[in-house]
Amino acid sequence: MIQSDKEAGPLDKKDTRHSVASSPESDPSQILRLVLQELNLFYRRDMKGLRLLYDLLHSPWLQALLKVYDCLQEFKGKSLVPATSHAQALSYAVVELLHAGSGSPEVPELRRILQAPHFKALLSAHDTVARKDFEPLLPPLPDNIPETEEAMRIVCLVKNQQPLGATIKRHETTGDILVARIIHGGLAERSGLLYAGDKLVEVNGVSVEGLDPEQVIHILAMSRGTIMFKVVPVSDPPVRSPKMVYVRAMTEYWPQEDPSIPCVDAGLPFQKGDILQIVDQNDALWWQARKISDLRSCAGLIPSNHLLKRKQRKFWWSQPYQPDTHLKSTISISMEEEDDMKIDEKCVEAEELSEDKEEFVGYGQKFFIAGFRRSMRLCRRKSHLSQLRANMGCASSCHSALGAPYEEVVRYQRRPSDRHRLIVLMGPSGVGVNALRRQLVGLNPNDFRGAVPHTTRPKKSYEMDGREYHYVSKEIFETLMYSHRMLEYGEYKGHFYGTSVDAVQAVLDEGKICVMDLEPQGIQVARTHELKPYIIFIKPPNMNCMKRSRKNAKVITDYFVDMKFKDEDLQEMEDLALKMETQFGQFFDHVIVNDSLQDAYAQLLSAVQKAQEEPQWVPATWVSSDTES
Numbered sequence: 001m002i003q004s005d006k007e008a009g010p011l012d013k014k015d016t017r018h019s020v021a022s023s024p025e026s027d028p029s030q031i032l033r034l035v036l037q038e039l040n041l042f043y044r045r046d047m048k049g050l051r052l053l054y055d056l057l058h059s060p061w062l063q064a065l066l067k068v069y070d071c072l073q074e075f076k077g078k079s080l081v082p083a084t085s086h087a088q089a090l091s092y093a094v095v096e097l098l099h100a101g102s103g104s105p106e107v108p109e110l111r112r113i114l115q116a117p118h119f120k121a122l123l124s125a126h127d128t129v130a131r132k133d134f135e136p137l138l139p140p141l142p143d144n145i146p147e148t149e150e151a152m153r154i155v156c157l158v159k160n161q162q163p164l165g166a167t168i169k170r171h172e173t174t175g176d177i178l179v180a181r182i183i184h185g186g187l188a189e190r191s192g193l194l195y196a197g198d199k200l201v202e203v204n205g206v207s208v209e210g211l212d213p214e215q216v217i218h219i220l221a222m223s224r225g226t227i228m229f230k231v232v233p234v235s236d237p238p239v240r241s242p243k244m245v246y247v248r249a250m251t252e253y254w255p256q257e258d259p260s261i262p263c264v265d266a267g268l269p270f271q272k273g274d275i276l277q278i279v280d281q282n283d284a285l286w287w288q289a290r291k292i293s294d295l296r297s298c299a300g301l302i303p304s305n306h307l308l309k310r311k312q313r314k315f316w317w318s319q320p321y322q323p324d325t326h327l328k329s330t331i332s333i334s335m336e337e338e339d340d341m342k343i344d345e346k347c348v349e350a351e352e353l354s355e356d357k358e359e360f361v362g363y364g365q366k367f368f369i370a371g372f373r374r375s376m377r378l379c380r381r382k383s384h385l386s387q388l389r390a391n392m393g394c395a396s397s398c399h400s401a402l403g404a405p406y407e408e409v410v411r412y413q414r415r416p417s418d419r420h421r422l423i424v425l426m427g428p429s430g431v432g433v434n435a436l437r438r439q440l441v442g443l444n445p446n447d448f449r450g451a452v453p454h455t456t457r458p459k460k461s462y463e464m465d466g467r468e469y470h471y472v473s474k475e476i477f478e479t480l481m482y483s484h485r486m487l488e489y490g491e492y493k494g495h496f497y498g499t500s501v502d503a504v505q506a507v508l509d510e511g512k513i514c515v516m517d518l519e520p521q522g523i524q525v526a527r528t529h530e531l532k533p534y535i536i537f538i539k540p541p542n543m544n545c546m547k548r549s550r551k552n553a554k555v556i557t558d559y560f561v562d563m564k565f566k567d568e569d570l571q572e573m574e575d576l577a578l579k580m581e582t583q584f585g586q587f588f589d590h591v592i593v594n595d596s597l598q599d600a601y602a603q604l605l606s607a608v609q610k611a612q613e614e615p616q617w618v619p620a621t622w623v624s625s626d627t628e629s
């Protein structure tokens with residue numbers, strides 16, 4: 001029924017085949033025939049695999065597939081025109097004839113097909129397209145329209161419990177009521193009949209001239225069922241960019257607490273770390289977005305990047321006198337002073353002992369696990385609170401308060417040939433980061449490995465450079481530090497300890513998954529295209545659960561071994577976890593609550609596998625256009 005405009009009559013199959021398959025190279029079935037002839041000569045000798053190939057090429061399905069291919073080739077490059085625009089009438093005529101026709105068994109079947117509702121609908125659609133019968137026919141325009149008369153559009157929308165999905169405003173100079181914005185996915189947008197900038201003339205027959213926007217909204221709110229708008233269409237309707245942008249929210253936003261939002265009900269609240277789909281950036285101040293967790297819903301208003309930055313700056317400078325409560329920034333969090341390590345006579349000093357004890361660890365086999373050195377962890381622990389406290393007052397909070405409020409993200413799927421993503425475990429001291437990491441590396445030594453840290457302390461007789469630590473001079477360590485090649489570093493008993501980017505890369509280059517624990521201050525250095533870290537936050541359970549599960553657990557200190565957790569330790573852990581989550585939660589790709597160690601381990605294993613094998617949102621800057629998936 002559809003054919004090329006180059007050939008008005010029915011297609012002559014032979015002729016067309018001849019023209020398309022004029023050279024054997026362009027006709028796969030011809031090529032196949034030649035291959036089969038060739039193979040036939042060798043077939044009886046049963047050369048290795050030849051019979052298999054012969055049978056494959058001979059198979060009916062391959063022959064059928066090639067026939068389909070040939071047929072499709074015939075139509076390639078031809079623009080098609082309908083053979084008739086009366087296919088439906090033709091079908092009725094055929095059915096009539098079939099009633100009177102012979103007793104052939106095919107007749108009832110053909111009649112059934114032609115009379116089936118979906119086939120009739122198909123023919124009807126065919127005829128509509130063939131006749132180009134797309135638009136409703138409008139009555140001709142009267143000849144005597146005055147030049148000055150504005151063209152009006154009458155729009156009827158059926159409200160059905162859902163919001164209209166449009167906001168209105170008054171024009172500053174003319175006082176006209178205009179459609180301010182059309183919400184993406186809302187009723188007005190789906191109708192395709194109202195645009196931002198349209199001038200409202202009447203609503204349900206009531207003139208809006210001289211009314212306040214609130215009065216118009218009241219009329220709309222009182223309306224049920226069909227609402228009729230008379231509008232003067234905007235001369236230049238805004239064009240929506242088809243490109244969707246995805247961002248990670250680096251702050252949180254509560255429209256209910258923002259007096260500047262044009263329409264509270266249209267606002268979209270979001271939390272740190274939420275991934276948002278930005279659907280409209282036409283307005284410099286208010287964008288429209290949806291959460292990716294709810295893409296079917298109508299979009300909501302969010303402050304633009306520029307506006308949110310302005311609000312953050314205003315909030316920052318107004319602290320603490322004019323708190324802008326809709327932006328619950330983290331900068332107001334104050335840290336308690338770090339508790340000094342408490343002396344307990346029952347405990348014995350045992351750092352050296354523990355270093356040795358941790359050297360070889362394994363489940364059934366002996367191997368070395370790097371990156372678990374006690375000095376390194378104690379150095380980390382000592383610097384932990386003080387650094388966090390310092391940063392809360394300065395660098396990190398400045399970043400979170402004044403840095404970009406949205407980070408553009410893309411979906412990243414690691415390809416098997418790509419290096420693995422760095423797995424970062426983060427959590428308050430004592431929560432079980434090392435217990436989990438040790439289990440992961442210990443049970444899967446072929447897949448996971450820790451990075452070897454650097455230190456400036458002298459090498460001990462039983463140690464090996466590059467195994468326990470990379471032993472470097474203070475100058476080299478400082479060079480690494482100042483050139484931002486250290487993911488984290490600290491000082492313990494007069495020596496520097498730290499983990500370098502290169503040490504992590506060495507593990508990744510070996511094809512292993514590098515697992516490390518990191519303090520939040522290291523996040524910015526680690527978040528690079530090279531390492532693509534997947535950050536897992538290990539969170540303590542609630543106090544009661546912790547008291548139960550940590551009954552026999554031991555705290556790590558630089559003075560003692562076998563010291564049990566006290567209630568204050570658990571409380572400190574809980575407080576610190578909350579602070580970390582509040583300040584750095586936007587960077588966490590996954591959160592695991594470590595109540596039962598075994599459950600937490602199972603969750604960790606599954607999260608790590610997902611990070612490597614499933615698509616994840618990552619900063620757009622990590623993925624160049626050629627590798628984007």
Ligand SMILES: Nc1ncnc2c1ncn2[C@@H]1O[C@H](COP(=O)(O)OP(=O)(O)OP(=O)(O)O)[C@@H](O)[C@H]1O
Binds near residue numbers: 377427556
């Ligand atoms: N879910 C759990 N149930 C019971 N005990 C746990 C659990 N998780 C960890 N522990 C125990 O708590 C103690 C501290 O754990 P771990 O050393 O892993 O903490 P951490 O987060 O690495 O902190 P730090 O580096 O300060 O030691 C260890 O004795 C560990 O066995």
